[in-house]
Amino acid sequence: MTASRDKREGKRGSANASTHQAFEIARERIEPGTSRELDLPVARLPTRTSVDLPLVVRHGTRPGPCVWISSCVHGDELNGIEIIRQVLAATAKLDLAGTLLAVPVVNVFGFIHQSRYLPDRRDLNRSFPGSPRGSLASRMAHLFLTEIVARCSHGIDLHTGSNDRANLPQIRADLDDPETLRCAEAFGAPVMMSAKLRDGSLRAAATKRGIPVLLYEAGEALRFDDDSIAMGTAGVLRVLHSLGMLESAPEQPASATRLVEKASWVRARRSGLARLSTKLGDRVAKDDVLGILADPFGSTVGRLRAPFDGVVLGLLNNPVVNRGDAVINVGQLD
Numbered sequence: 001m002t003a004s005r006d007k008r009e010g011k012r013g014s015a016n017a018s019t020h021q022a023f024e025i026a027r028e029r030i031e032p033g034t035s036r037e038l039d040l041p042v043a044r045l046p047t048r049t050s051v052d053l054p055l056v057v058r059h060g061t062r063p064g065p066c067v068w069i070s071s072c073v074h075g076d077e078l079n080g081i082e083i084i085r086q087v088l089a090a091t092a093k094l095d096l097a098g099t100l101l102a103v104p105v106v107n108v109f110g111f112i113h114q115s116r117y118l119p120d121r122r123d124l125n126r127s128f129p130g131s132p133r134g135s136l137a138s139r140m141a142h143l144f145l146t147e148i149v150a151r152c153s154h155g156i157d158l159h160t161g162s163n164d165r166a167n168l169p170q171i172r173a174d175l176d177d178p179e180t181l182r183c184a185e186a187f188g189a190p191v192m193m194s195a196k197l198r199d200g201s202l203r204a205a206a207t208k209r210g211i212p213v214l215l216y217e218a219g220e221a222l223r224f225d226d227d228s229i230a231m232g233t234a235g236v237l238r239v240l241h242s243l244g245m246l247e248s249a250p251e252q253p254a255s256a257t258r259l260v261e262k263a264s265w266v267r268a269r270r271s272g273l274a275r276l277s278t279k280l281g282d283r284v285a286k287d288d289v290l291g292i293l294a295d296p297f298g299s300t301v302g303r304l305r306a307p308f309d310g311v312v313l314g315l316l317n318n319p320v321v322n323r324g325d326a327v328i329n330v331g332q333l334d
C-alpha cells in the first residue's frame with residue numbers, strides 16, 4: 001500500500017462521511033441513484049466529424065469506491081465490450097454503493113478500423129500518460145487518465161490475445177500489492193500472474209498514481225468468446241462485491257485461482273504448418289509433445305514440446321508459422 005493511496009482513500013472517506021453528493025464529470029452532475037450515458041469529445045477527423053469517447057456513469061445511492069471498467073484499449077479486442085454490457089445489465093436494477101465508470105470502447109479509432117492500433121499505427125497502451133498537445137494516441141491517453149482514472153480508486157482493464165493468439169482467461173496484475181492481490185483473488189479467473197509494468201501502458205500510469213488495476217486477458221481479438229465473457233462478467237461482479245459496491249455476486253468457481261510463477265512461449269524451430277494437440281487450460285508435463293510442425297504434404301519437420309510442467313495459457317490459432325514464431329504459451333504453476 002503506497003502513501004498516496006492511503007491519502008486518497010482518506011480524502012474520499014471523509015468527503016463521503018456526511019453526505020453522498022452528486023458525481024461530477026465532463027461538466028455534468030450525476031445525482032445519487034442515477035445512471036447516465038455520456039460522450040467525451042476526443043478529436044475531430046479530417047472530415048470535421050467529431051469523435052467521442054462513450055461511457056456510462058452509474059452513481060450509487062450510497063457512498064463507496066469509484067471503479068472504472070475499460071475495454072478495447074486495443075481496438076480489435078472485443079470480449080470486454082460484451083463483458084461490460086453484461087455487467088451493466090446485471091447491475092441495472094441493483095442498489096449500488098459508490099460509482100461505476102464503464103468505458104467499453106476506449107480506442108474508438110482502432111475499433112472502427114478493426115485494428116489494434118490507432119490510424120497512425122501507434123499503440124494506445126504504450127501512449128500513457130499522454131499529453132493534451134500530443135499525437136492522437138497521446139491525447140486519447142491523457143483524456144482517459146484525467147477524466148476517468150483520476151476519479152477512480154480501482155480499475156479493471158479488459159483485453160484479449162493479439163496476433164491470432166488466444167489466451168486462457170487470466171489476471172495480470174501487481175500481485176505484490178495486497179489490495180491488488182485481494183481484488184485478483186476476488187475476480188476468480190482460472191489463473192493469475194504478476195506482470196511487469198510496461199512503459200506507456202494504462203496499467204503503469206494508473207499504478208503510478210497508486211490505483212490498483214486488474215488486467216483481464218481472455219480469448220482472442222475480433223471474436224466474442226462465450227467462456228471468456230462469462231468468466232469476465234462474473235469476475236468483475238465479484239470484484240465490485242468485494243469492494244462493497246454490490247450486495248451479492250456470482251459464487252467463486254469450484255477450483256481456486258492458480259498462481260502462475262512464470263510463463264514461456266514455445267517457439268517454432270522450423271517453419272511449417274502447426275498441428276496442435278493441446279488446448280487452452282490443459283495441464284502439461286515437461287517435454288510433452290504439444291503439437292507438430294509439418295510441410296504442406298504432411299512430413300513432420302519439428303515438434304513443439306512443453307518447456308516445463310505447467311498449464312497452457314496461450315495458443316496461436318493461425319497454423320502457418322515461421323521459424324522463431326511464438327506458438328504455445330506455457331505457465332509454470334506455483
Ligand SMILES: [Zn+2]
Nearest residue numbers: 074077159160
Ligand atoms: Zn490488449
